[in-house]
Each structure stands twice: as C-alpha cells, then as structure tokens.
Amino acid sequence: MRRLWLPAGFVALIVLIAAAAPLLPLMDPVRQDVANRLVAYLPGSPMGRDEFGRDVMSRLIWGARSSLAVAFASAAIAAVIGTALGLLGGWFRGLAEVLAIRGADVVLCFPPVLLALLVVTLLGPGTGTLILVLSVLYLPGFIRVSFAEVLSARSQDYVEAVRALGARTPRILLRTVLPNIAGPVLVQVSLAVASAVVLESGLSFLGLGVVPPTPSWGLMIRGARATMEQAPMLLLWPCLALTATILAMNLLCDAVRDVADKRGGGGAPKLRLVDRLLPGLFPAPAAPRPLLDVQGLTVEIAVPGGIIRPVEDMSFRLDTGRTLAIVGESGSGKSMAATAIMGLLPPAARVADGVARFDGEDLLRMPEAARRKLRGGAMAMVFQDPMSSLNPVHRVGDQVAEAIRAHRDVPAAKASAEAVGLLKRVGIADPDRRARAYPHELSGGMRQRVMIAMAIANKPRLLIADEPTTALDVTVQAAILDLLADLRREEGMGLVLITHSLGVVAEVAEDVVVMYAAQVVERGPVSQVFANPLHPYTRALLAAVPDGDIEPEGIPGVVPRPDRWPPGCRFAPRCTFATEACETPPPLEEVQGQAVRCVRWRELRA
Amino acid sequence: MSEPLVVAERVEMTFAPRGIFALGKPVRAVAGVDATVARGEALGVVGESGSGKSTLGRVLLGLLAATGGAVRFDGMVLPKPGSAAWRALRARMGIVFQDPFGSLDARRTIGAQVEDGLAIHTSLSAAERRAQLTEMFVRVGLDPQRLDAYPHEFSGGQRQRLGIARALATNPDFLVADEPVSALDVSIQAQVVKLLAELRRDLGLAMLFISHDLPVVRHLCDRVIVMYLGRVMEEGPVAEVFARPLHPYTRALLSATPMLDPARRLTREILPGEPPSPSDPPSGCVFRTRCRHVRPECAETVPPLREFGSLAHRVACIRADEIN
Numbered sequence: 001m002r003r004l005w006l007p008a009g010f011v012a013l014i015v016l017i018a019a020a021a022p023l024l025p026l027m028d029p030v031r032q033d034v035a036n037r038l039v040a041y042l043p044g045s046p047m048g049r050d051e052f053g054r055d056v057m058s059r060l061i062w063g064a065r066s067s068l069a070v071a072f073a074s075a076a077i078a079a080v081i082g083t084a085l086g087l088l089g090g091w092f093r094g095l096a097e098v099l100a101i102r103g104a105d106v107v108l109c110f111p112p113v114l115l116a117l118l119v120v121t122l123l124g125p126g127t128g129t130l131i132l133v134l135s136v137l138y139l140p141g142f143i144r145v146s147f148a149e150v151l152s153a154r155s156q157d158y159v160e161a162v163r164a165l166g167a168r169t170p171r172i173l174l175r176t177v178l179p180n181i182a183g184p185v186l187v188q189v190s191l192a193v194a195s196a197v198v199l200e201s202g203l204s205f206l207g208l209g210v211v212p213p214t215p216s217w218g219l220m221i222r223g224a225r226a227t228m229e230q231a232p233m234l235l236l237w238p239c240l241a242l243t244a245t246i247l248a249m250n251l252l253c254d255a256v257r258d259v260a261d262k263r264g265g266g267g268a269p270k271l272r273l274v275d276r277l278l279p280g281l282f283p284a285p286a287a288p289r290p291l292l293d294v295q296g297l298t299v300e301i302a303v304p305g306g307i308i309r310p311v312e313d314m315s316f317r318l319d320t321g322r323t324l325a326i327v328g329e330s331g332s333g334k335s336m337a338a339t340a341i342m343g344l345l346p347p348a349a350r351v352a353d354g355v356a357r358f359d360g361e362d363l364l365r366m367p368e369a370a371r372r373k374l375r376g377g378a379m380a381m382v383f384q385d386p387m388s389s390l391n392p393v394h395r396v397g398d399q400v401a402e403a404i405r406a407h408r409d410v411p412a413a414k415a416s417a418e419a420v421g422l423l424k425r426v427g428i429a430d431p432d433r434r435a436r437a438y439p440h441e442l443s444g445g446m447r448q449r450v451m452i453a454m455a456i457a458n459k460p461r462l463l464i465a466d467e468p469t470t471a472l473d474v475t476v477q478a479a480i481l482d483l484l485a486d487l488r489r490e491e492g493m494g495l496v497l498i499t500h501s502l503g504v505v506a507e508v509a510e511d512v513v514v515m516y517a518a519q520v521v522e523r524g525p526v527s528q529v530f531a532n533p534l535h536p537y538t539r540a541l542l543a544a545v546p547d548g549d550i551e552p553e554g555i556p557g558v559v560p561r562p563d564r565w566p567p568g569c570r571f572a573p574r575c576t577f578a579t580e581a582c583e584t585p586p587p588l589e590e591v592q593g594q595a596v597r598c599v600r601w602r603e604l605r606a
Numbered sequence: 607m608s609e610p611l612v613v614a615e616r617v618e619m620t621f622a623p624r625g626i627f628a629l630g631k632p633v634r635a636v637a638g639v640d641a642t643v644a645r646g647e648a649l650g651v652v653g654e655s656g657s658g659k660s661t662l663g664r665v666l667l668g669l670l671a672a673t674g675g676a677v678r679f680d681g682m683v684l685p686k687p688g689s690a691a692w693r694a695l696r697a698r699m700g701i702v703f704q705d706p707f708g709s710l711d712a713r714r715t716i717g718a719q720v721e722d723g724l725a726i727h728t729s730l731s732a733a734e735r736r737a738q739l740t741e742m743f744v745r746v747g748l749d750p751q752r753l754d755a756y757p758h759e760f761s762g763g764q765r766q767r768l769g770i771a772r773a774l775a776t777n778p779d780f781l782v783a784d785e786p787v788s789a790l791d792v793s794i795q796a797q798v799v800k801l802l803a804e805l806r807r808d809l810g811l812a813m814l815f816i817s818h819d820l821p822v823v824r825h826l827c828d829r830v831i832v833m834y835l836g837r838v839m840e841e842g843p844v845a846e847v848f849a850r851p852l853h854p855y856t857r858a859l860l861s862a863t864p865m866l867d868p869a870r871r872l873t874r875e876i877l878p879g880e881p882p883s884p885s886d887p888p889s890g891c892v893f894r895t896r897c898r899h900v901r902p903e904c905a906e907t908v909p910p911l912r913e914f915g916s917l918a919h920r921v922a923c924i925r926a927d928e929i930n
C-alpha cells in the first residue's frame with residue numbers, strides 16, 4: 001500500500017491544482033498586456049509573461065484543466081468501451097470477436113492526424129471533438145489488450161469452475177474475468193493518459209484541438225515556439241508540466257497494478273551487498289568438479305510476520321550425464337530451491353546464503369544479465385504448469401523458434417524449421433501442423449512436450465525439471481522419461497528431476513534428495529535409500545505409494561507452515577517414532593554415502 | 607449395484623472448428639460411449655491424454671451439451687447449458703480440477719470462492735454461509751481461520767482440498783474428479799484419495815474419477831473404463847481389469863506405470879508411434895495404428911464392447927479370444 005501513496009499524492013496534487021484554478025488568486029489567463037510581452041519576471045507573474053503579455057503561471061494552471069480533462073476523459077472513455085468490447089469479443093467469440101477485433105484493426109489503419117482532420121472538418125475544432133478523436137484512437141489498444149487477456153483467462157480452470165457452479169455470465173465476467181484482466185488494462189490506461197496529454201498538445205499545436213485563446217499546454221508550446229529565441233523559458237514551463245504529469249501517471253498505474261495484484265510478490269529481488277562486492281569470497285572447487293554443486297543454499301522470504309526460510313542449508317551435487325531426483329511433500333521447498341538455482345525466485349524471495357556452482361561458476365552471485373544468458377541456453381527449466389508458461393496468443397512453433405533465437409543468431413526461417421524438428425523430437429504427432437497451433441488447442445501432454453522442446457532448444461547441459469510428467473498419463477510419462485534419459489545420455493546433460501512419484505524416482509534417478517520442511521532429511525543413491533530408508537519420513541513416503549497390494553497410508557497432518565516450524569526435529573509432530581530426544585534439532589549425518597537427519601536413526605535401523 | 611444416477615447412452619461429443627472461416631476438421635472427442643454411474647459408486651476413467659476423459663466428464667456433468675446420444679441424470683435428460691433448469695442442477699453436481707494452480711482465482715479470497723456455490727444456489731445469510739464454510743473447511747482438512755487468505759499462500763495439496771470444498775459446498779450427489787491427485791505428491795495423494803473415499807462414503811457421493819494413475823484408481827474405484835481416442839477399450843471391476851487386462855492398450859498402460867519395486871515392474875511396452883489426431887481417427891479399431899496384434903481385418907469394423915470371461919468385464923477387441 002505504501003508504494004501507492006507517493007505517486008497517488010502527486011497525481012492528486014496536479015489534478016487538485018488544475019481543478020482549483022478558479023479559486024486560486026491567479027491573473028486572468030486570457031487578458032493581454034502587450035506592454036509586458038515576453039517579460040521573464042514580474043511581481044505577481046513569477047513565470048513571466050507570454051508573447052501577448054498574458055501571465056504564464058496562470059495559463060499553465062488553467063491549461064492543465066483542458067489538457068488533463070481531455071487526457072483523462074478520452075482515456076476513461078476508451079478504457080471502458082474498449083475493455084467492454086474486448087471482454088465481450090473474447091468471451092462470446094464469433095460475431096462479437098469479428099466486430100471488436102476487425103473494428104480495432106480498421107481504426108488502427110487511420111493515421112491519427114488524418115482521423116483528427118476528418119473529425120475536425122466534420123465537427124469543428126474544440127475540446128469535445130478532441131476527446132472524441134482521442135477516445136477512438138485509444139480504443140483499439142484497450143480492445144486488443146483485454147481481448148488477449150480474456151482469451152487466456154477463459155481457458156483457465158478457475159473460470160470453468162465458476163461456470164460449473166452455475167454462475168450467470170455477467171457474474172463470471174464481472175467477478176472473475178474482469179479482476180484478472182485489470183492489471184494489463186490499468187497499464188494501458190497509464191499509457192493512454194500519458195500519450196493523450198502529448199497528442200492533445202500536438203493536435204492543439206497544429207490548430208486541430210483546443211481553440212485559442214483558451215489555454216492548454218499544447219497551445220502554450222505552440223506559442224512559445226515562435227518566440228523561442230527571445231524567451232526560451234516559455235517553452236520550458238509547459239514541457240516540464242507535461243513530463244511531470246506523464247511520469248506521475250505511469251508511476252501511479254504501476255503501483256495500482258501491483259497493489260491490485262493479489263498473487264503475492266512486491267519488492268525487487270535483492271542480493272546482499274557483500275555478495276555483489278566480493279563475488280569470489282568462496283574458494284574455487286577442487287577438480288573434477290561436478291556439473292552442479294549446491295552448498296548450504298538458503299532462501300528467505302520476508303512476510304508480514306517476519307522472515308521465513310522455505311529452503312534451509314540445502315546441499316547436493318550432480319555430475320554430468322546423471323539424474324538426481326528431489327522428492328518431498330508440498331511446501332517442502334523443492335520448487336523454491338530449483339527456482340533459486342535458476343535465478344527465477346518470485347520477487348518476495350531472496351537467496352540468503354549458500355553457493356550453487358554450475359560448471360564452477362556461482363549462479364547465485366552472478367549478475368542477472370549473465371544468468372539470463374545461461375537460462376534457456378546452457379541451463380534450462382521445465383515447469384509443473386505448462387499453460388502458465390506458454391503465451392496464449394502465440395503459436396507454439398513460434399514460441400519454440402523464439403526460444404532458439406533468444407540464444408542463437410539464426411534466421412527466422414531456420415529457427416522455425418528447427419522448431420518443427422524439436423516438436424517432432426519430443427514426440428508430437430504431425431509437428432508441421434501442430435507448430436501452428438495455439439497452446440489452448442493442445443492437450444496437457446502436448447503442452448508439456450512443447451515446454452520440453454523449448455527447454456532443450458539450445459542443448460542445455462543442465463536441465464531442471466519441476467514435476468515435468470505430473471500432469472501426464474503413464475504412457476506419455478514413460479515416453480517422456482525415456483526422452484529425458486536419451487537427451488541426458490546423448491548430450492551428456494545433467495538432470496535434476498523434481499517429482500512426487502517415487503516410482504519414477506526408482507525407475508530413472510541415480511541419486512535422490514528427500515526434503516522435508518525446507519531441509520534435506522535424507523540423501524543418497526536411490527537403490528540404497530529405497531531399499532534401506534534411514535529416515536522415518538522416507539519410510540512413510542514409501543508406504544504412501546499406492547502401487548502395492550497394501551492400502552497406501554498417507555502421512556497424517558501437513559508440512560507445518562514455514563513460520564511455525566517445530567523447534568527440534570521438524571518431522572516430529574507427524575513422526576510415529578518421536579521421543580523427547582527429538583526436541584533438539586538433529587544434524588545431517590553422513591553414513592556410507594547416505595546422509596540422514598534424525599536423532600534416532602541408529603536405534604531405528606536395528 | 608444400486609440404482610443408476612448418471613446414465614450415458616452412445617454419447618458423442620464433436621467439437622466443430624471455430625473462427626470466422628471455420629478451417630480444419632471437426633474433432634470427435636467422445637465417440638459413442640456408454641457409461642453408468644450408480645448412486646454411491648466410483649467409476650474410474652483412465653486413458654491417454656486427448657482420449658476424451660475430461661470431455662466425457664464434462665458431458666456427464668452437462669457442462670458440454672452432447673452432440674449425439676443422451677445423458678440422463680437421476681432419470682431426467684440433462685437440460686440445455688445456460689438454461690435456468692441447468693443452472694439449478696449445478697447444485698447437485700460438482701467438479702474438481704486437475705491443476706491446483708489454474709483452478710483457483712488468484713485474485714479472490716479462498717473463502718469467497720468456496721462460498722460461490724452457496725451464494726448462487728441458496729438464500730442463506732452471510733453468517734450462515736460462513737458457518738457452512740467453516741464446517742466444510744474442517745471436513746476437507748483445512749484451517750477455517752484462513753478463509754480470508756488468497757490462493758497463492760497455499761501449497762498444491764491444500765489447493766486441491768480447496769477445490770474439493772468448492773465442489774462439495776452445495777452438497778451434490780455426483781462429483782466429477784478430473785485428475786484431482788495427479789499434481790500432488792504421494793503422501794498428500796494418499797490423503798486426498800482417502801478424503802475422497804471418506805466423503806464418498808459419508809455423503810453417498812457418486813463419483814467419476816478421471817486419472818492417469820492406475821494404482822490410485824485401483825484403490826479408490828469400484829469399476830474402471832479404459833478409453834482410447836474417444837472410445838471405450840475395456841470396462842470392468844477394478845480388480846478384474848488390473849489382474850487380467852484383456853485389451854492390448856490396457857496392457858501397455860499397465861506396463862508404463864512406474865513401480866517402486868523392481869520385481870513388480872512389467873516389461874515396459876512403449877507404444878510405437880504417436881496417438882492419431884482425434885480429428886482423423888483410424889477406421890475400424892482406433893488403436894490399430896499402435897497395436898502389436900493388429901490384423902488387416904482390424905481396419906474394417908469398429909470392434910464392439912463384448913463380455914469376456916466374467917460378467918461385468920468387457921473388451922473391444924476382435925482378437926481378444928486369440929491373444930488372451
């Protein structure tokens with residue numbers, strides 16, 4: 001909320017001054033006084049007089065009235081009508097879509113000045129005409145933005161869910177769809193207001209807008225231009241007012257969007273100052289170095305109640321050509337660890353400690369620019385939720401080609417051909433035709449294949465796959481796991497596989513890290529850990545797998561919230577073996593290539 | 607088995623191409639499916655992605671109007687989507703989605719979303735709705751003090767519980783659970799499956815359980831139908847189908863299921879080729895392009911579902927006798 005105050009206050013101040021113009025002790029903005037023309041300063045005229053001897057300050061403030069009225073009115077009209085049209089077009093498709101989108105295209109074809117000339121010829125110049133022209137001009141932007149957003153929103157399950165509950169269409173549109181498209185529309189509003197102020201000035205400057213002698217910023221700039229040599233300051237004042245207003249509007253809309261967005265976040269990612277200044281604080285690793293070496297990774301999130309640590313002191317190593325699985329329940333911090341390594345943490349989270357060396361270079365302290373170069377290139381990530389990672393308004397083939405061109409300088413045609421090849425490689429039937437499909441036209445399995453195609457587009461050496469096959473059916477899963485195994489073997493790629501399927505771990509991974517409540521509780525070779533689990537949590541997980549004849553047993557309770565972690569062993573509230581000894585935090589102990597974090601592991605093994 | 611609640615007869619669902627020029631072929635997502643869900647029964651639906659499982663679920667719910675055949679719910683033909691009768695019927699059916707992230711509106715509190723059904727279908731006061739909401743939260747294992755939180759504060763398993771709470775808020779008779787545990791990890795999966803089993807028992811809920819996880823279906827459902835490209839390949843009691851899969855596709859499916867115990871792993875049969883496009887299905891047996899037992903005559907007629915061995919176990923393969 002606090003971010004909102006400053007820009008909101010500033011915009012309010014500008015609007016208030018403009019609105020209060022008649023009440024302020026200002027000189028008459030149209031009274032001419034030729035004797036004092038172009039005077040730089042007079043008592044009562046701190047900004048001087050213009051070419052007809054009119055008071056500049058008074059004209060600036062009265063001018064704000066017409067300039068801002070035009071800008072806000074036209075942006076508001078365009079926003080309301082445009083969003084409504086986009087909403088209806090995107091929701092009902094068919095005729096509504098044709099009218100909205102084609103209508104927008106027609107308007108876009110007109111050069112703004114030509115349109116203005118046309119309307120002015122028909123209606124005569126004036127403020128009303130100007131508002132009309134500008135609203136028409138900004139309409140297409142709103143239609144297109146809201147149309148695209150609605151299109152992506154309507155394919156979301158949460159919209160289907162409200163429909164399945166029997167809600168009427170207006171309720172769905174107003175309560176569910178509108179709030180979800182509000183962000184981009186607000187940004188569009190800020191752009192429209194800012195550019196309307198500029199266009200008003202431009203059109204008035206050309207004599208197509210506000211009619212003299214009514215003051216407006218555009219007319220002031222027009223007048224000042226003629227006398228630029230004698231009185232340059234005359235140009236400065238309206239330009240300054242224009243710039244400040246536009247800036248304030250942009251800031252305000254950004255802040256409104258952030259505040260309106262309930263999905264969390266806010267604040268920029270931060271690296272500790274010391275990490276920026278002393279990137280080489282940690283010694284280089286001894287050869288032969290692993291592909292990925294994570295040591296003591298700790299992630300912090302500042303929440304209203306304090307600081308939570310969704311990942312704490314996590315360590316593991318991954319060698320080239322091998323597969324390491326990370327398993328653990330919801331909220332154990334697996335995804336958070338993966339996104340920290342990729343440098344894709346949500347804005348609220350930051351890496352507090354640790355190193356993640358990729359080929360010897362610490363990913364966590366690398367400048368963002370360098371990391372961006374690696375991401376999608378030498379290291380790539382496949383997400384759990386392919387729909388939210390694909391752009392709903394672009395064809396999937398183009399998105400794969402875009403992934404190629406983001407890292408390699410290849411011609412568009414070649415990238416497209418390569419994209420089709422990649423789609424074929426990941427097992428998409430009829431890749432030529434499917435490349436031209438939009439994400440919502442594909443099944444979940446195919447979308448995930450597209451995501452994998454994008455991830456492997458630049459032959460990464462490290463692939464982090466966060467639940468890549470979770471949403472897929474088993475035959476496809478088997479094929480995709482085979483595909484990942486092939487890629488790993490053929491390209492010598494290292495694979496970090498985050499999964500909840502212990503069956504998958506058993507079949508494809510060589511090493512496993514079991515996480516619980518932000519900590520590694522057990523780690524080691526899969527064959528060893530699964531045959532001989534040392535930690536009670538690992539045992540419980542194995543017992544929850546439904547593939548045997550015994551009724552699977554869930555683990556009672558849930559992972560505690562990160563701000564309510566038990567002081568001792570974090571698994572204690574759910575552990576059948578918990579005793580008083582478990583009230584002290586157990587250390588991670590290494591035994592024969594296996595690591596375990598439990599005070600009682602020795603007794604329990606017996 | 608008790609009286610049928612949902613009956614689908616030769617249901618077909620064809621999606622016409624859309625857009626102004628209507629390019630492309632129609633897609634037949636469900637091609638003549640018979641299915642029955644009895645009161646209190648759980649019917650599992652398994653099959654490849656794009657085989658029409660979710661479409662079948664939505665047709666049975668009446669969210670999509672079938673383009674062929676008929677669906678009856680509690681004896682009456684499903685009304686036209688959008689009509690007043692249809693909207694009223696929503697209170698008696700619920701749906702739980704697969705994606706715990708996309709299925710909740712990120713911009714509304716979870717309480718408001720779970721409350722929607724009550725707000726639409728009942729005239730309860732806000733306080734009464736709150737009370738029911740609290741009860742429902744406890745029932746699905748969520749902390750009722752967090753009613754005013756937003757979805758992003760919850761983990762996958764908790765969101766799925768929210769989705770279940772939302773679907774069950776109006777106390778429906780029939781629930782379509784569309785891969786509700788697929789995105790969850792195993793300890794939570796076992797919990798949610800257990801929750802669904804409990805709710806089913808306590809509320810006498812009939813359920814269509816769509817899943818790609820065969821072991822889960824085996825533990826939760828009474829019967830299962832195996833779908834491929836819009837058609838039913840095999841149908842029967844779960845124990846029967848899993849112990850004695852008759853259809854070559856069911857066998858491939860079972861062999862692809864990852865198993866913890868290396869000893870129980872079947873030899874993996876990776877299906878050759880790719881699933882054909884549902885806009886252009888093969889003639890005759892739709893599985894024939896990937897079947898290792900295929901014969902020329904498989905292309906001629908669509909194999910009917912016929913009983914094989916036990917009474918309720920049915921298979922759609924003309925060579926079922928030879929290969930079993």
Ligand SMILES: Nc1ncnc2c1ncn2[C@@H]1O[C@H](COP(=O)(O)OP(=O)(O)OP(=O)(O)O)[C@@H](O)[C@H]1O
Pocket residue numbers: 264265301303310328329330331332333334335336337346348561562758759760761762763791
């Ligand atoms: N933006 C956020 N604000 C506050 N807490 C958050 C945020 N994002 C995640 N968390 C918390 O961080 C913890 C770890 O989340 P993470 O998603 O990494 O777990 P996970 O093991 O990947 O779970 P899942 O299997 O459901 O994806 C959870 O307790 C979660 O509630």
Ligand code: SF4
Pocket residue numbers: 535536537569570571572573575576577578579581582586597598599600601
């Ligand atoms: S330390 Fe105690 S509570 Fe924790 S896992 Fe071991 S036995 Fe259970």
Ligand code: SF4
Pocket residue numbers: 854855891892893894895897898899900901904909922923924925926
């Ligand atoms: S009918 Fe023919 S193609 Fe189809 S499953 Fe049987 S053997 Fe295979």
Ligand SMILES: [Mg+2]
Pocket residue numbers: 334335384466
């Ligand atoms: Mg995750």
